[in-house]
Amino acid sequence: MSATDAAGTPADAPGEQATPDRPAPRRRPPRPRTVSAGAAVLAALAVGHLVVTAFPVSDRVQASFVRPGGVGELVELRYARLTAGEPTGSTVLDTDDGTLLATPGVWLIVPVTVEAVGEPRSLAFAEVLGGDGRTYAVFTGGRSSFLPGTAQPGIPRYATLRVEVPPDAVPGARLRLGLDLKDQRRDDVADIDLGLTQADADAWAGDDTPVVAHAPSDTPPEDS
């Protein structure tokens, strides 16, 4: 490619090429109309940036539909009806398989009843928003876990959530439950006030009686 080719044909004069016997016409600098168009584009970009910055619409559009509830109350979600039972706690957890787990904090145990709506559902998202402002992760495995398994429509599923938290996180703690482990955007999420107080935290922190986290089942646990 020659240097002339590399320079290209002027975009504002298609087909107008310099030839050896005819000198290239003298091109004028950008006229006011061109400058105005460029300024209009820049202004539009600036206004768009201002709107996006001042009104974070995307966050609101993608936000979850939070369904509040309390202990013992039925929380209606798009995909399931949930009921959180009375929380219990201790410094020792009985995992219902012969294993005892200690914790540097306290174990918080919440029985949850899941009734699937429309089709079988496997709830995978859970977290506890501590009263201390921190978020306590709960996964489908590990020390802090919630694994209810698949709930069939019309058949209540009884599961237990277990999570270790510092005693300071107990008063005012809230439980959030949802369908998808990684993505709760634009979907229902239960937000359940566990009704816990400092007295609960103190009692659990001084108790080493193992608290049982029952394995999930379609039949209610015997001691509930």
Add this chain to the structure above:
Amino acid sequence: MSGPAAPPELRARARASGSKVARRVLDQPLRRIGVVGAIVLLATTAAFGGLEEQTQDGPEVLEAGTPVEVAPFELTVHRVVWTGDLPGQRLSDDGNRWVGVVATVRNTSDAGVLGVTLRDALTLSGVQGLVQAPVDIGVTASAVVVLEDASPLSPVQPGLTYEAAFLFEQDGSVAPPTSVDVQLQQHTWRAGSLDPELVWRFPTTVLVGTLDAREAAAGTPEQDT
């Protein structure tokens, strides 16, 4: 002295265009264009901190018993021990042994972190016969367990202080180590180039230390003080 860098045809077109800027630029020699380009490039990087003094030349020295911040954790490495028998843990071969790094772990962020992130936070190097294959940050632990109940430490909840052991399985035919190089990695909270989810990523080695290793006195890391 060298002449203009641009070919005559291009310079003629610049003159014909009537643009003074284009004509002056194309009339400059290549050396001058290069110098000006380098200055512009440096000025651009300076705007993003490119000329700031480097605060750290390389990994700092890790010392046993000293708490260090390696986001999202605070780790205090206490000791390195090895044993052929650890209750609750299964070796891939009965003749192998565990090399354990005993440490205090605290999640300093405001949310629970998966154990896989903790596993990347402390790695070994320079130890012969480790079963786990090395990666770019060293050899990661086969498991990280809570000393008190031998359960896998995951998730690591904020605000709690765990006494834990990073367990590395070593081939039993190789002599047990007398010292090991321990590396601590710091993570960064950010989205990936393809995955917009914010998570702890990109473990980077920030502390390295050589610690003595010895046989666990009672066969378990927590009983060896």
